[in-house]
Amino acid sequence: MTGPGHEPFAVVLLDVNGTLVPSVPGGPPDALALQRFRRLVRHLTSAGVAVGLCSDSPLRQLREFGTRIGLGTAPGFPVIAENGNVVAVDGTVRVTTPFPALRSLRAEVAAAAAAHGLSRVGDAVAPEFGGRPPTGRTWAFGANRLASASVFGPPDFIHDVRHRLTGWSAGGRVGNRIGSPAGSRVGGRAGERAGERADISVELGPDGSYAGIHPYPRTELGKRTALAGLAARDPRSTLLVGNSPADWVPGVPGVRCAFVADPAVPRHLRDAAWYVSPAAVLEGVVDILGHVLRRQPPAPGPARF
Incomplete structure (x- = not known):
């Protein structure tokens, strides 16, 4: 040092x-x-x-x-x-970094949850901010995100989400790169088409019950x-x-x-x-x-x- x-x-x-x-x-x-x-x-x-x-x-x-x-x-x-x-x-x-494919990504996560037989509950807030993540065979998206996604649920589901999204991203890349111009509309249809893919990174929480998802290939x-x-x-x-x-x-x-x-x-x-x-x-x-x-x-x- x-x-x-x-x-x-x-x-x-x-x-x-x-x-x-x-x-x-x-x-x-x-x-x-x-x-x-x-x-x-x-x-x-x-x-x-x-x-x-x-x-x-x-x-x-x-x-x-x-x-x-x-x-x-x-x-x-x-x-x-x-x-x-x-x-x-x-x-x-x-x-600063728009996520044009966010809606498509959320649909992939929902499909993974359905395959695991999980029920979706209301958007969750992490415990460090006073929230209560879902328990049992339920799952949730993280609340209040504008240009990223987070997912809470059982560890087997979260690990499958990472696997599925890695394959989903590799299936085709359509131009969302870190450093893209700011101002794109997030969460809407701007730049999003059926089947769209994007470079992403998926970071798991320490206990495996949480994933953060960002629109670039390296979280750091x-x-x-x-x-x-x-x-x-x-x-x-x-x-x-x-x-x-x-x-x-x-x-x-x-x-x-x-x-x-x-x-x-x-x-x-x-x-x-x-x-x-x-x-x-x-x-x-x-x-x-x-x-x-x-x-x-x-x-x-x-x-x-």
């Missing part, structure tokens, strides 16, 4: 699963650690630093979660949602593309805090990365990071924010992204 640098940051973006909360949801966060986290966020905000979230989760859940943990009132803090496919900054929500490309686009429009120094290779953004001017302790981060990324905390999850985030604050000169006025 290189150790903390001395550059000030204008923006700090925090991953959620595995970073702010455990990858496998457990009990509530440690009250003292959460208190220290909130205090550091207040100090950073007073110093002119915008603290927000960067996660695979949907925008609505992330805004509610951010408000609950002390980032402020939405839309007052930046959010990069759905693995970078949706960006909400300065009150504007933009789809999502956050990188979103942050590169933001840096091109507004080159303020940004720190991304995470716990996995998906939170590594190489080669983007002004963007640095820090990690909480996690075996998922390979050695070469730890060596190149701005800082790697010896502590995991929320305690690690608190440690990293402390390093950011100690190198952050005070700035007048409220933080803006």
